[in-house]
Amino acid sequence: MNEEVEFDFDEILKEFRNGKKLTCKGGLLAPLIKQLTEATLEAEVESHIANDVLGGKPNRYNGFNTKYFLYSISL
Template identity: 40%
Template sequence: MTNENEFDFGAFKQAAIKSLYEGKPLTCENGLFAPLLKHFLKSALEGGMDGQLAQTRLPEQNRRNGKTTKQVKSSAGPLELQTPRDRTGSYQPQIVPKRQIFLTPQLEQKVLSL
């Protein structure tokens, strides 16, 4: 059984192939890559938090403390991301920094090229 928060690559692949045959665009608003972009950003944010917590000198004083939801605008349309928080408030996400609401075209190209 899969967690509802996990990305199902098999289902994504099936939907992408079907959508390509139907002529749906790849990268514009609501394009094929929107779910993949959202999954990548979510994974990158979680990985950044994991990395920071692993480097903490006193791990018992800093740990995960929920998530903050924010809307980010991209060429794939609006995406709702959940940015992890830590107890000390020291986590500064690098991929989508605090208060950033637009994804740059350069970032989107890097993600899609991966």
């Protein structure tokens, strides 16, 4: 996420005063919430990479189980 979008508080306030909702889908705060969520997830991934991968920890898994698939083929 290298693209930064400026959140225009004055424009949001103007639209809010004109009756547009803040928190509904497509609301005034939706772009800010989206930007905050993406930045948080990006920071979490970067932290994981920095701590685990670059710290020398190998990939880990919870165990080994045989996988079974149920399927049917009709011709």
